[in-house]
Each structure stands twice: as C-alpha cells, then as structure tokens.
Amino acid sequence: MVDGRRRMEPFEYLNRTRLVFGEGALDQLGPRARELRFRSTLLVADKGMVRCGYVDRARQLLAAQGIGVVPFHDFGENPDTREVEAGREVASREGIDSLVALGGGSSLDCAKGINFLLTGGGTMRDYWGHGKLSARTDHPTPPRMFPMIGIPTTAGTGSEAQQYALISDAETHAKMACGDEQAAFRVALLDPCLTLTMPRELTATTGYDAISHAVESYVTRRRTPLSQLYSLEAWRLLEGNYERVLTEPSDLAARGAMLLGSYLAGMAIEASMLGAAHSCANPLTRRHGVAHGQAIALMLPSVVSWDGQVVDDL
Numbered sequence: 001m002v003d004g005r006r007r008m009e010p011f012e013y014l015n016r017t018r019l020v021f022g023e024g025a026l027d028q029l030g031p032r033a034r035e036l037r038f039r040s041t042l043l044v045a046d047k048g049m050v051r052c053g054y055v056d057r058a059r060q061l062l063a064a065q066g067i068g069v070v071p072f073h074d075f076g077e078n079p080d081t082r083e084v085e086a087g088r089e090v091a092s093r094e095g096i097d098s099l100v101a102l103g104g105g106s107s108l109d110c111a112k113g114i115n116f117l118l119t120g121g122g123t124m125r126d127y128w129g130h131g132k133l134s135a136r137t138d139h140p141t142p143p144r145m146f147p148m149i150g151i152p153t154t155a156g157t158g159s160e161a162q163q164y165a166l167i168s169d170a171e172t173h174a175k176m177a178c179g180d181e182q183a184a185f186r187v188a189l190l191d192p193c194l195t196l197t198m199p200r201e202l203t204a205t206t207g208y209d210a211i212s213h214a215v216e217s218y219v220t221r222r223r224t225p226l227s228q229l230y231s232l233e234a235w236r237l238l239e240g241n242y243e244r245v246l247t248e249p250s251d252l253a254a255r256g257a258m259l260l261g262s263y264l265a266g267m268a269i270e271a272s273m274l275g276a277a278h279s280c281a282n283p284l285t286r287r288h289g290v291a292h293g294q295a296i297a298l299m300l301p302s303v304v305s306w307d308g309q310v311v312d313d314l
Helices: 025-035 047-052 054-063 081-094 105-120 200-219 225-239 242-247 252-272 276-288 292-313
Strands: 018-021 040-045 068-072 098-103 148-152 164-168 175-179 187-190
Touching (some): 018 252, 025 054, 025 098, 025 148, 025 187, 040 105, 047 054, 054 068, 081 105, 098 105, 105 164, 187 252, 200 242, 200 276, 276 292
Parallel strands (some): 098 148, 148 187
Antiparallel strands (some): 164 175
16 A cells, blocks of 8 residues: 555556447448458358348448458357357358458457457367467467457447457357457447347346446456546446436437447456456356346346445455
8 A cells, every 4th residue: 555545556558449439330331441451351240130131231331342241140149169160161261351240249259259260270269368369389470360340239248349259168168268469359330329229138138247347347456547447437328328228228329328338348348357246147157048148137236245245344
C-alpha cells in the first residue's frame, strides 16, 4: 500500500481492433474489407443468420467490392473441435485469404478457431492457452493469421473485442480458451439494428453474461486502472439498459447501449480476465449442457454474495 491506497502495478495494453459503432454499421463491411485487401473470404455465420437474411446482406456488401464469399454455417451454439476442423477443410479447399464472422459468440469464436488451424496447422489442443501460435518453432517463418472482421449480432460475449476463442473439445467437452495477439479482429462492426431479431430469452441470457463480464473484470486480481475504466463504463451502459431491452425490445438506443457495453466489457476482459462465476458456470455447460448465459445467471449472485463476505471479513 502507498499512502493508504492500493499500489498501481505496471501493465501494458494494446487495442488491436478498429471499432465501427452505430446504426447501419454493417454497411461498412465492404469498404473495410477492401481496405484490408480481402479477395476471397470465409463467411462464418450460424444458420440463424441465414434465416434472418443477414448472410445474404453481407454477401451483397462484399460482392459489391469484388470480394468472393465462401459460406460456412455447420457449427452449433458451442463450437467444438470437429466443427472447427470442418471449417478449416472448407477454407483450405477454397483458398480463402480472410474471414468474416457474423453472429453471436459462437460465430466469432469459430472463425478464430478456423484461423488458428489454417495458419498454424495441428489441432485446437495445440493452441490451448495463450501465444502458442506465435511461439511455434516448427515453421520456417513465424505464422501469420489471416485478417478478420467481426460482426456481433448479440450483446453478450464481447468476443469481438478479445483475442481468445472458446472452443469445446469434442471428446472431453472441456472448454479450451485459445488466445494469441494475432487472433484479434482487425475490425469490429457494431450495428444495434442486427440485435433486433434476438429472441427475448437470448437477449436476457446474453445480456446477463455481459453484465457478469463487467462485474468480474472489475474485481479480478489481474485488473488494471485501464481495465476498470472499461468495466465501469460497461456496467453503466448494461445496468441502465438491460431491463429496457427486455420490456421494449425495439428500442434501438437501448440495444446500442447493450452492444457497446458488451464490447467494453470484452475489452476489460482482455486485460483483467474473469473470475469465480465463470469458473463455476463452465462445468454446468460442460457436464449438463446448461446454456452459458443461464449458467452465469445461476452462479453470479452467489459468487457476488461470497465475494462481499470475503471483503467484509478482510
């Protein structure tokens, strides 16, 4: 302690993602892809995005810039190693040079996983942890991941702001956090209009997940003064609009606040990581198939209560 205050430990933070936020931000997909010199891109989007018409819209925007699109939709809510490998096979066969992830956290994580395998080979288990790709020595030159654009359609995971992919092991069902500085999206397009099609239950569970990110990242031991700024602003946006998007789902201002809050909480996670609520919730998903947001909603109140008691005891 210094003068009764907590000592600020040294830290380093680099934001690797260009953020484009606002109603109609999806329209920037073509120009931003052209700037990144996309020629043939793998469009990773869950089947719900096809039904909503978002995939067709993304294809039109890319085609207008002369960019070829290879679609990949064969993955579930929690992408696993077999699904990621299937995506890699498609991407490798078609000779893509970039990726666009459109959808919830599953789409964004799946795209990152495919990029790991395309770039470095091997299996997802080889990248469990952080920095395993950049540290590989079995390549004549350091492997470079393909550029990616992330377009979230849910306000929850904040994966578009992070360099980690959560991929389930198809055999053990363990959730593997695979991260590397290169795995950050070059561009994140945050368009609140895309969240209007979210069912109420999905709005509730993903929103609660984002709230938990703001709470946990604020108190984790790895927090920094900068990550806490992100956590606080994320909390302000999320707490003030969570009930609003449930009672007035067409309120675009509230939808935008939730989407931006989710992104900021994701940025906080980049520096601070998460805590006990997620540690307790992940086994519920792994062993019992409880949806991630629901598992978080079950665990966060108890963890917050316990943390409060620990603080009181101190």
